[in-house]
Amino acid sequence: MSEIRHFRWGASEVSTVEGWARASDPRLALYEALVGLTQPSRVALEQLGFAGPLLDVELPRLAESGLISLLDDGTIAVADPQIAIPRYAAELERLAASSRSGLGVLADRYREAQDAQERAATFDVTLTSGIGELDYTRAQVLRAARTSIEFVAARTPTNDHLVLSGGPDDILLRGGLTRRLVLDSSILDVEGTTKALARLTETGAQVRLMPTLALSVLVTDRSIAIVDITNHDPSGYGCIVVRHTPLVMALNELVDASFAGSTEAPRARADARSRFGARQAQTLALLAAGATDSTIARQVGVSQRTVERFVRTILDDLGASTRFQAGAQAERAGLL
Secondary structure, three states: OOOEEEEEEOOEEEEEEOOOOOOOOHHHHHHHHHHOOOOOEHHHHHHHOOOHHHHHHHHHHHHHOOOEEEOOOOEEEEOOHHHHHHHHHHHHHHHHHHHHHOHHHHHHHHHHHHHHHHHHHOOOEEEOOOHHHHHHHHHHHHHHOOOEEEEEEOOOHHHHHHHHHOOHHHHHHOOOOEEEEEEEHHHHHOOOHHHHHHHHHHOOOEEEEEOOOOOEEEEEOOOEEEEEOOOOOOOOOOOEEEOOHHHHHHHHHHHHHHHHOOEEOOOOOHHHHHHHOHHHHHHHHHHHOOOOHHHHHHHHOOOHHHHHHHHHHHHHHHOOOOHHHHHHHHHHOOOO
């Protein structure tokens, strides 16, 4: 019989004859040992030092591979190596080829799982390094919007420009998008605001006003948000770009709450224009929104004294004794 040597397979020490079989394949090690036995059997293998748990697993596998046959009397019929080994090698090659053919699919699944794990482990929130990065990011986010733009805009030079000009590529004026804007009421102090707001509403945007907004929040497609604090720090450092879905949704709810608590932007209806004329109708709308005479003068493009005269005419026409009462009565009359 060939020389016997010992090696470890897992936690069990087993024996095999020295030859072409490698210790890393216990099936071939067992087969090699069986080839050298005149009366192959499980008992004979155990006498050689093969552990029982190993035999329980590997003998049936040898039989499935066609290398041996397990007989009812406990003995083992060993297949001729010249036939059995090429057949076993061919089976291994078939399995290897099958594994290689599925490599691409497995690699894709692995990458997807790793990407998902990375996304789950990443809180995708970044801080802007300055006003240049903030302006660039905001422009890119607005241009990429496909379904909705929701914007709570505190007073900053950039926000004033976005509202008055329509934003990059006039995105705020583009139809086909849901656009909801909540603006700081003080934007009415900027000349030309009422005309800009009228342009927005004519394209289907919903525009509302709220006094003293603390910060700005821009949400597009309910998938990305920008928290802008440049009304507190004009440098643009520390503004937040959010792609983490739960936080984006929370910020969107903040926008919803701001929109619900705001008032409509001043806008006179056609009946008001035909009743009072364009400038007095605009004065009525601004008056109802709580604008001061100086603010109305800037928006309408007349002197403050002319505004005072317009207001007296409107109050008399509506039979109102106060500006608030005039606004309420104009609302009931369908003029606003």
